[in-house]
Amino acid sequence: MVSITDTLFTPAGRQSPFFRLFGQLTGGWLLVSILVAALVLLPVLSIAGYAMQGSGDLWPHLRAYVLPQALQDTAILLTGVGTLVIVIGTGSAWLVTAYDFPGRRMLSWALLLPLAVPTYIVAFPYVDLLHPIGPIHTGLRDLLGYTSPRDFRLPEIRSMGGCILLLGLVLYPYVYLPTRALFMMQASGVLEASRTLGASPGRTFRRIALPLARPAIAVGASLALMEALNDIGAAEFLGVRTLTVSIYSTWVNRGSLAGAAQIALFMLAIVVSLIALERWARRHQRYATSARQSRMIGPQPLRGIAGLSLVALAWLPVLLGFILPTSYLALEAVKRIQFAGIEPTIIRETFNTLSIAASATLVTTGLAFVLAYSLRLSHNSHGARALVRCASLGYAIPGTVLAIGLLAPLAWVDAGLDNLSRQVLGVGTGLLISGSSAALLYAYVVRFLAIGSGGLEAGLSKVPLSLDDAARSLGANANRRAGRIHLPLSRPALAAAMLLIFVDCMKELPATLLLRPLNFETLATHLYAEAARGSYESGAVAALLIVVAGLIPILLLTRYGNQKAQA
């Protein structure tokens, strides 16, 4: 029987370049993989294209007034946030692994809680709380004996410093999590050796632990910085004009897509350098996860006043990054509901949020499976790996950049469809895609594909290759194997990925603001609108719902993490 792969060999018998690149990946799987990678690349290419077109009259203005300020602000913000997350993340990770004190285990997972608070939510509780005649100021004045707001004021939170502080407080878990894992697992033996050789914990930390933790810190910090770049709520609200804010206002207020695209290009450059920096910092990492049982390093007991103050210091990020904002939201939400009941708008917005998140999750997970399975079919060939890596780039593209990158091509497609249908059916279709939630779906898929494909790749790797071979010998082709073997066996990984993608879709703001259809509000956009109006208490219910949703993955993370430690 002649098979399709007969064509992959040249008559001379040497393997064609196609085969060398893609292995046994053929047919539908290859096509979809290429398509997905192309879909992810499209926004980037469109931005480049649009930017090169030039924004005409706007460019000199941008170059003189907007860009330098935005670049400077962004640079300062990133440096500040980067330093803060590294300090808080690494310090707290070291504290909970190297020392023992009452409540250590609880602190260990409590330090993850700020992950549930998106950046655009953390700002307004503090603005409200730190109002000159708000609770914190009045309390402090009573304590210190002042009577008038003019006599004493804390530094203004609506500033660059405030923005750096608040972003650092909710983004440090990105560094904390991998660094803690590294201290607990891989580095344990080395750290113990250092201690037995007489080095004090401080010296061990500086000379051994910190250098060893560099790859984890690099990964965590770059993720945190990408989130900071992505943020639009906090920066705008606190009066910091970052690049993201500039892109948004250039498009919304000035209506210049090309101008926004030009700024977006700068952001992409920063993102690329972040990724490069992360790779460089990880350059000597050897993935030597030993198969032996990991030993927890013997924690040293913490004593005395110094010890106590250290522990108190460690609880501060949890207090400031989660407990305070969430309590504020809960109180305000309760007040609001008691006052006005549950508004129907909230219900509609919740429905919108859930439905778009659900559909995006299904599509993203499906495509992620295709990518992960294609990788397996081709036995990890270079071509397939390149495709998967390409398709996973979406996570690094900030939401506003993504939205700008999609507006132009989608409008073009819409215009084409409209023309076509006018000619063929005599009736126009209008803004079929960009007017519907399809554009938003597209953006979510691009942005969160990496979560899906990463998780599924890990899940599929647990299925032994001999099962593939056995199924092939029993006559099952690629589709049958996928449906009857790989899909059922990767169910836990699938479920985990779907959950993470769902929650991230619910929390998404920047892209949603720009791409949503008319009159389509999600919980996040509602929040943003209320904050912009100054009536942020009205958004408290929505904010609380988002934070509660964000807690679910953390809960699962801690439970799964515990199981792993016990195993």
Add this chain to the structure above:
Amino acid sequence: MNLSTPPDTTHQLRLNNLHHRFDQQTVLSGISLNLEAGEVLCLVGPSGCGKSTLLRLIAGLERVQTGEIVIDNETVASASRHQLPEQRDIGLVFQDFALFPHLSVLDNVAFGLTAAPRTERKALALAMLGRVGLAERAADFPHQLSGGQQQRVALARALAPRPRLLLLDEPFSSLDVRLRHRMRLDTLHLLKTSGIGSILVTHDPDDAMFMADRIALLRDGKMVQLGTPDELYRHPNCPFAAEFFGDVNRLPGTVEEGGVNTPFGTIATPQLAQGSTVDVLIRPEAIKLAANGLSARVQESRSLGANTLLGLAFEDTSMAPLQAQIASDKLPATGSVVKLELDMRGVFVFMQNK
């Protein structure tokens, strides 16, 4: 062991001059062999000799670089052609069994029965399970079965679609010794009654001797010898072949006037050149106790059950001690002097390695 080749059937499997390289390393070199329908062929050799690669090439899990694989007179694989494994109709049994953990035993066996109408699949699978004696475990899942039972399910699953060829990759290596002996017998019986050609890969010479109609001995990708177990045991063509299937005693010597002098006498070696240095390999069971012959003292005596290994030392101290294997009912006392003679069927003379 019965080996007769039906005189008028064409070879079921033909391998022509297969070469294979992974990166810069040659894994197979000039492998050619035939397999007849109903024959059991064992591929043996030390780890890394290429036998698993050969199996994967036949199954279609690797692509042929040079050479040909012909099944039932149809070229299924060559440098310019590659039939997918799904279409080759070849059964595979893996070292780790590769049972689908999320499917029941019955569903596992029925997995390959897509050619049969849906209504008959369960019945066919059940019948196959019955042949391996596991019909009552049909609803269980693989993790609930013991190693031996899993192996039987793997066999049943491979045989259910009635393949034209069966390939087994170290099927017994994950079983303990007692179980392995029982499984060998059952598996051989099953293979013979199904009447299809099978190739069994193993690193264990005992498995090969027991199960094979013919044995192909591989080393570093090359075929060292191909023949019946009897041929390989009694007529090895090189020291490696001789040593692979049993321990041997090694006596160095030099050819003088058409023969080699040994303490047991002169062994005629007419084909070897005068003055060549040779090794005389003597199987332990070829050293027999006799009324007259070479004197030796029994240094130690270790019972292996039915047989006993004797360590024999000689007066001429330049001669190293030899190992002899005799039936345990004729046990001489340790320290006693015995007389030895050679059974020439267990003596081989080879040129020393260049």
